[in-house]
Every structure is written in C-alpha cells, then in structure tokens.
Amino acid sequence: MHYEGNMIRPPSEANSILLQVTVGCSHNKCRFCGAYKGERFRIKPDAIIMEDIAFAAEYCQRQRRVFLCDGDALIIPQKRLLPILKAIENQLPWVTRVGVYANTKSIKMKTPDELKELKEHGLAIAYMGLETGDDVTLKKIRKGANSDTMIKMGKKVREAGIKLSITVLLGIAGPERSTIHAKETGRVLSEIDPEYVGALSLMLYPDADLYNEYKSGEFVLLEPDKMLEELKIMIKNTNMTRGLFHANHASNYLPIRAIMPKDKEPTLQLIDEALGGRVALRPEWMRAL
Structure with a gap:
C-alpha cells in the first residue's frame, strides 16, 4: 500500500x-487541529489507488470493511470517486462497508x-x-460552517441512506461558553438524529493554533469535573430517536x-456518580489522542 504523511482514521475503523x-484535509483550517499542518491537500493518482485496491484484493481478505483516508475523501469529484467504489465492489466482494470522512463543504x-x-456502490457510513x-x-475554531449548515448537511447524508457518525468535542468552547456549547450541541444532534455520536475530550495538538492560545493563557482547558458536567448537560439536551452515544x-x-x-437516564446517573467521586476516572497518563 502507498501511504503518505499523517494518516488518521476513526476508532471504529x-x-x-x-x-x-x-x-491531507481539504479544509485544514480548524484551530484545534494540527494533524495536517503544512500538508497540501491533494487527491492521489487513480493508478496508485487502483494498485492499492489490487494489493488489498490479494493480501487483505480477512478485513470486511474499507475506510477511505484521509481528512475528507468525500471531496473527490463523483466521476473519480464512483469508479473507486466500483473497483472495491468488484475486486473486494467480501467487503460489507466502506466509510469516509465528510465535512459540510464536501457534502x-x-x-x-x-x-x-455512492450508497448503492458500498459507501455505508460517513x-x-x-x-x-x-x-x-464554530466561528472561533474556524470550522467553516454554522449550526444550520451542519444540520442541513447531516440530514442530507441520512436521507441518502448513508449512516452518519458525528464527533463532538468536550471543552472546545472553554469555561465561558461551556453550558451554551453543551446545550446547543445537544440541540443540533437532536435535529440531525444520527446513528452514532462520539464525544471526545479536547486534547491539543502542539501545532494547533488553539494550543498557542492555551500556552499564552488566552484559552483555558476544562478540568475533568467540568468536562463531565459539560457531557451531562449535552446528553440531557440530546434527544435521539435511536442510535449510539458514546464517549469511550x-x-x-x-x-x-x-x-x-x-440508556439516557442511567448514563446521566453514572456521570453523577463520577462527579460525586463514587466512580473512578481515567488517570491523566492513560489519556491519548
């Protein structure tokens, strides 16, 4: 396989x-992320991609899923992305699911x-x-979209029959807007109603713009108990009709x-137990990106 630069994939992949x-990433402007700093976004040559699919056909017959790296593969024009999916479909017939990162621009x-x-030819999750x-x-972290756009694009993916997994960041708003961030995130998640939500706790990349603000004292990272309080408010304000909300x-x-x-109420009770010191938290040295 031909791999270049930093490769990031969801834990479930x-x-x-x-x-x-x-x-790289087609947006590459988020202030909390330094994963692709200095990396110019580009689509790899079709010949290389097809060569890697042929390699997978011979050596990756135990894996049942494919993830299209890197930061935003959905941005690939349809006339090039569809043949990639068809090649996977034809050469890797045992594959049951293809996944991809997506942002509002690419959607x-x-x-x-x-x-x-794309769904008909194997793209099953974004x-x-x-x-x-x-x-x-959202504006401060330069996400490139407002909440209304996030809702519209999230629904667009779901209406196409593609499962949607949404990531949210605990602590991204700092202490001043923590409660607002939690409530508004719950509101947006409720409106999109995705199949999966993954809550991550903010950990700063040394190359990220937000890290520099943290070092200078302009940005304050939440303490563990404040992260949990934020998570509690977020879950309390999230009304999904079904699906998985995980923070593991x-x-x-x-x-x-x-x-x-x-599991909403039992989860809120678990968080209360942790806030009361009756459930142990993961120690700092065990946390990682």
Missing part, C-alpha cells in the same frame, strides 16, 4: 482496510442522487466532525456507551 485516496458538493449512487452546535464557537475514546475521563434513548 481500526480493523478496516485503510485505502488512502487523498492526502454540499454532492447532489442527493450522487450520494444515493464521519462528520460537528465539534459544537454553538455558532460563536482514549481521550475521555469516563468511558460511556449509551444506546439512545433507553
């Missing part, structure tokens, strides 16, 4: 075939029919970073896995 079809560039066509539903914070990433202080809505 740990056992997937990682097919790198782009290098907006695809018509509903194009998304449905991972979208919401981070927050608070418009003030290595960055989180308290692992949570809640099937909504039935």
Whole structure:
C-alpha cells in the first residue's frame, strides 16, 4: 500500500482496510487541529489507488470493511470517486462497508442522487466532525460552517441512506461558553438524529493554533469535573430517536456507551456518580489522542 504523511482514521475503523485516496484535509483550517499542518491537500493518482485496491484484493481478505483516508475523501469529484467504489465492489466482494470522512463543504458538493449512487456502490457510513452546535464557537475554531449548515448537511447524508457518525468535542468552547456549547450541541444532534455520536475530550495538538492560545493563557482547558458536567448537560439536551452515544475514546475521563434513548437516564446517573467521586476516572497518563 502507498501511504503518505499523517494518516488518521476513526476508532471504529481500526480493523478496516485503510485505502488512502487523498492526502491531507481539504479544509485544514480548524484551530484545534494540527494533524495536517503544512500538508497540501491533494487527491492521489487513480493508478496508485487502483494498485492499492489490487494489493488489498490479494493480501487483505480477512478485513470486511474499507475506510477511505484521509481528512475528507468525500471531496473527490463523483466521476473519480464512483469508479473507486466500483473497483472495491468488484475486486473486494467480501467487503460489507466502506466509510469516509465528510465535512459540510464536501457534502454540499454532492447532489442527493450522487450520494444515493455512492450508497448503492458500498459507501455505508460517513464521519462528520460537528465539534459544537454553538455558532460563536464554530466561528472561533474556524470550522467553516454554522449550526444550520451542519444540520442541513447531516440530514442530507441520512436521507441518502448513508449512516452518519458525528464527533463532538468536550471543552472546545472553554469555561465561558461551556453550558451554551453543551446545550446547543445537544440541540443540533437532536435535529440531525444520527446513528452514532462520539464525544471526545479536547486534547491539543502542539501545532494547533488553539494550543498557542492555551500556552499564552488566552484559552483555558476544562478540568475533568467540568468536562463531565459539560457531557451531562449535552446528553440531557440530546434527544435521539435511536442510535449510539458514546464517549469511550482514549481521550475521555469516563468511558460511556449509551444506546439512545433507553440508556439516557442511567448514563446521566453514572456521570453523577463520577462527579460525586463514587466512580473512578481515567488517570491523566492513560489519556491519548
């Protein structure tokens, strides 16, 4: 396989075939992320991609999933992305799911029919970073979209029949807007009603703009108990009709896995237990990106 630069994939794609079809991130402006700093976004040559698919056909017959790396592979024009999916479909017939990162820009560039066509040829899940539903914070972290756009694009993916996994960031709004961030994020998640929500606790990249603000004292990282209080408010304000809300990433202080809505109240009780010191939190040295 031909891999270049930093490769990032969702935790749930740990056992997937990682097919790198782009290098870097098409947006690459988020102030909390330094993963692709200095990396110019580009789509890899078709010949290289097809060569890697042929390699996977021979050597990756145990994996049942494919994840298209890197930061935003959905941005690839339909006339190039569709043949990639068809090649996976034809050469890796045992693969049951193809996943991809997506942002509002790339989703907006695809018509509903194009998304449905991608779904028909194996694209089964898209991972979208919401981070927050608070418009003030979205603007500050340079996410490139407001909450209304996030809702519209999230619904667009779901209406195409593609499962949606949304990532949110605990602590991204700092202490001043923590409660607003939690409530507004719950509101946006409720309106999109995705199949999956993953809550991560903010950990700053040394190359991220927000890290420099943290070092200078302009940005304040929340303490563990404040992170948990924020998570509690967020879950309390999230009304999903079904789906999984989890906060079991290595960055989180308290692992949570809640099937909504039935596990909502027990999860809130668990957080209260942790805030009361009756449930141990993950120690700082065990946390990781």
